[in-house]
Amino acid sequence: MTTGRRPKARLGSLLAALAITGGALLSGLPAHADEPSAGSAGKEAPRVDLVLDVSGSMRATDIEGKSRIAVAQQSLNEVIDALPAETDFGIRTLGANYPGDDKAQGCQDTKQLFPVGKTNKVEAKTAVATLRPTGWTPIGLALRGAAQDLGKGETTRRVVLITDGEDSCAPPDPCDVARELAAQGIHLVVDTLGLAHDDKTRQQLLCIANATGGTYTDVRSQDQLTEKVKQLVVRSSDTYAVTPVKTAGTDKCESAPVLTPGVYSDREKFSEHRVYRIPVKAGQELRASVSVSLDRPVARDYGVLLQATSTSGQELVRGTDAGSGRTDVVSTGLRWSTDDSKGYASATPSGSPSGKPETTVCLVVSNSLAAQAGVQADPGLPLELTVDLATASPAPDGPAMGLGRGWILLLVLTLAGLLTGLLFGWIARWRIAVWREN
Numbered sequence: 001m002t003t004g005r006r007p008k009a010r011l012g013s014l015l016a017a018l019a020i021t022g023g024a025l026l027s028g029l030p031a032h033a034d035e036p037s038a039g040s041a042g043k044e045a046p047r048v049d050l051v052l053d054v055s056g057s058m059r060a061t062d063i064e065g066k067s068r069i070a071v072a073q074q075s076l077n078e079v080i081d082a083l084p085a086e087t088d089f090g091i092r093t094l095g096a097n098y099p100g101d102d103k104a105q106g107c108q109d110t111k112q113l114f115p116v117g118k119t120n121k122v123e124a125k126t127a128v129a130t131l132r133p134t135g136w137t138p139i140g141l142a143l144r145g146a147a148q149d150l151g152k153g154e155t156t157r158r159v160v161l162i163t164d165g166e167d168s169c170a171p172p173d174p175c176d177v178a179r180e181l182a183a184q185g186i187h188l189v190v191d192t193l194g195l196a197h198d199d200k201t202r203q204q205l206l207c208i209a210n211a212t213g214g215t216y217t218d219v220r221s222q223d224q225l226t227e228k229v230k231q232l233v234v235r236s237s238d239t240y241a242v243t244p245v246k247t248a249g250t251d252k253c254e255s256a257p258v259l260t261p262g263v264y265s266d267r268e269k270f271s272e273h274r275v276y277r278i279p280v281k282a283g284q285e286l287r288a289s290v291s292v293s294l295d296r297p298v299a300r301d302y303g304v305l306l307q308a309t310s311t312s313g314q315e316l317v318r319g320t321d322a323g324s325g326r327t328d329v330v331s332t333g334l335r336w337s338t339d340d341s342k343g344y345a346s347a348t349p350s351g352s353p354s355g356k357p358e359t360t361v362c363l364v365v366s367n368s369l370a371a372q373a374g375v376q377a378d379p380g381l382p383l384e385l386t387v388d389l390a391t392a393s394p395a396p397d398g399p400a401m402g403l404g405r406g407w408i409l410l411l412v413l414t415l416a417g418l419l420t421g422l423l424f425g426w427i428a429r430w431r432i433a434v435w436r437e438n
Contacts, residue, residue: 044153044154044155045086045087045088046084046086046087046088046155046157046158046236046237047087047088047089047116047150047151047153047155047157047158047236048087048088048089048090048116048157048158048159048160048232048233048236049089049090049091049092049116049146049149049150049157049158049159049160050076050079050089050090050091050092050159050160050162050229051091051092051093051094051139051142051143051146051159051160051161051162051163052072052076052091052092052093052094052096052113052128052131052162053093053094053095053137053139053161053162053163053164053165053195054069054093054094054095054096054131054132054133054134054135055094055095055133055134055135055136055137055164055165055168056095056133056134056135057133057137057164057165057196058072058095058133058164058195059133060164060196063195063219063220063221063222064221064222066222067133068164068195068196069131069132069133071195071222071225072162072195072225073128073129073131074222074226075222075225075226075229076091076125076128076229077125077128077129078226078230079226079229079230079233080119080121080124080125080128081121081125082230082233083119083121083233084233084234084237086237087119087233087236087237088116088117088118089114089116089117089119089124089233090112090114090115090116090117090149090150091112091113091114091124091127091128092110092111092112092113092142092145092146092149093110093111093113093131093142094109094110094137094138094139094141094142094163095109095110095133095134095135095136095137095138096109096111096113096131096132096134096135097109097111097134097135098134098135098136099134099135100135103136103169106135106136106138106169107136107138107141107168107169108138108141109134109135109136109138110138110141110142110145112145112149113127113128113131114127115149116149116150116151136168136169137163137165137166137167137168137169138167138168138169139161139163139166139167139169139174139204139208140167140169140170140171140172140173140174140176140177141169141172141177142161143159143161143174143177143178143181143190143208144172144177144181146159147159147181147186147188150188152186153187154187155187156187156188156189156236157187157188157189157236158188158189158190158191158214158232158233158235158236159188159189159190159191159214160190160191160193160229160232160233161190161191161192161193161205161208162193162195162219162225162229163192163193163194163195163201163205164194164195164196164201165196165201166200166201166204167204174204174207174208175204175207175208175211178190178207178208178209178211178212179211181211181212182211182212182213188212189212189213189214190208190209190211190212190214191209191214191215191216191217191232192205192206192208192209192214192215192216192217193205193216193217193219193225193228193229194216194217194218194219195219195225197218202216202218206296206376210296210376210379211379213265213293213382215232215293216296244263244264244265244384245262245263245264245265246264246265246266247259247264247265247266247276247385248266249266249268249274249275249276249365250274250275251272251273251274251275252275253275253277253309253311253313253360253362254311256275256276256277256362257276257277258276258277258278258279259276259277259278259363259385259387260387260389261387261388261389262386262387263384263385263386263387264276264384264385264386264387265382265383265384265385266383266385267379267380267381267382267383268292268365268367268380268381268383269377269378269380269381270367270369270370270371270377270380270381271367271368271369271370272366272367272380273364273365273366274364274365274383275362275363275364275365276362276363276365276385276387277360277361277362277363278360278361278362278363278387278389279358279359279360279361280336280338280358280359280360280361280389281338281358281359281389282338282358282359283338283391283392284337284338284389284390284391284392285335285336285337285338285389285390285391285392286308286334286335286336286337286361286363286387286388286389287333287334287335287387287388287389287390288306288308288333288334288335288363288385288386288387288388289306289319289331289332289333289334289385289386290304290306290331290332290333290365290383290384290385290386291330291331291383291384292304292330292331292365292367292369292381292382292383293381293382293383293384294330294369294381296371296372296375296376296381297371297372297375298369298370298371298372298375299369299370299371299372301368302330302367302368302369302370303367303368304330304331304332304365304366304367304368304369305318305319305332305364305365305366305367306318306319306332306333306334306363306364306365306366307319307334307363307364307366308334308336308361308362308363308364309361309362309364310359310360310361310362311360311362313362316336316361317334317335317336318334319332319333319334320332333386336361337392338359338392363385363387365383365385367381369381
């Protein structure tokens with residue numbers, strides 16, 4: 001089974017392209033020069049460091065009759081061939097170099113096989129082909145090394161860990177290392193792929209992924225491994241052109257954080273509601289989307305909903321309920337204009353610099369997700385929220401405003417039908433009269 005994160009929300013994206021929000025969600029962040037953006041477009045190239053387990057257990061031949069290392073090598077060849085030109089890519093190994101029995105020395109065995117940067121595909125594939133299963137499994141130490149390989153920057157960088165077992169060298173415990181890296185705020189996401197299927201390995205890899213907002217995949221075939229790594233490499237460039245700003249929604253609008261146009265990340269527990277406040281000026285249109293990443297196994301029936309309400313709780317608009325798609329990320333979105341607030345007495349106006357009224361909209365993210373048996377509920381699921389404010393587009397006329405024109409059109413169509421019927425009737429009678437005379 002494959003589980004996924006993101007980070008979309010993200011966005012958190014940006015995780016999702018929604019028909020309801022159209023291209024407008026993706027086009028103008030921010031929409032107004034006088035409003036600060038939560039995130040700025042990253043100028044750095046996407047950066048990915050693949051950490052490959054080459055410990056002795058990778059000799060096992062239990063994936064489609066091939067050894068685990070052979071499956072990993074073949075998949076990496078295909079991934080390297082398909083690398084986007086703009087992506088900085090590197091490879092780090094663990095357990096590849098020390099063949100001895102000294103555990104203390106073997107647990108220091110992690111090395112950069114190919115530096116993170118523009119990839120010479122021939123050199124990278126040659127380096128991968130030379131690997132032979134050798135030693136121990138220092139996953140925690142390798143994660144620290146990968147973080148150093150990638151360096152620091154404004155945009156998120158990815159570590160993709162491929163392993164067939166749990167760390168045999170702790171300390172440092174790889175879960176603790178993942179939490180340590182996440183706490184540093186260095187925009188590092190670790191995605192884990194497991195080639196073995198025992199519960200201890202699965203729980204450790206889930207823990208690493210959860211701590212950094214990454215994904216965990218239980219790999220069963222070479223094709224699955226290849227496609228998943230390709231997907232993660234592409235996601236590194238598609239998802240993080242803007243680094244999401246961390247925020248924390250609340251359960252009530254009055255205490256919710258105020259958001260301006262930008263991309264935000266948060267975590268939402270199972271079956272929780274999280275609320276955010278958006279000030280919307282007269283003549284503006286709110287466009288928002290949310291992506292919730294399924295980074296662990298969830299129950300099959302679920303949904304994710306995005307609503308805009310007034311501060312008193314009256315619903316203004318809701319997005320399409322999204323769910324049960326069995327994908328890595330569930331996304332939905334909405335749009336709402338201050339022109340749509342006629343009749344909502346509870347919409348809360350306040351003063352704005354232009355002197356025009358301003359409405360506080362409460363953006364509510366809800367989910368009906370439930371964890372499968374034995375799956376940890378904490379931390380919450382990664383959520384990415386995209387907020388944009390644009391000039392309101394003209395709304396179509398409602399039934400009351402268009403009623404007059406509707407009756408006129410109906411009358412015209414009726415008269416046209418009547419005249420057409422009379423004309424064809426006269427022609428038919430004329431043809432019959434001519435036929436009788438002949």
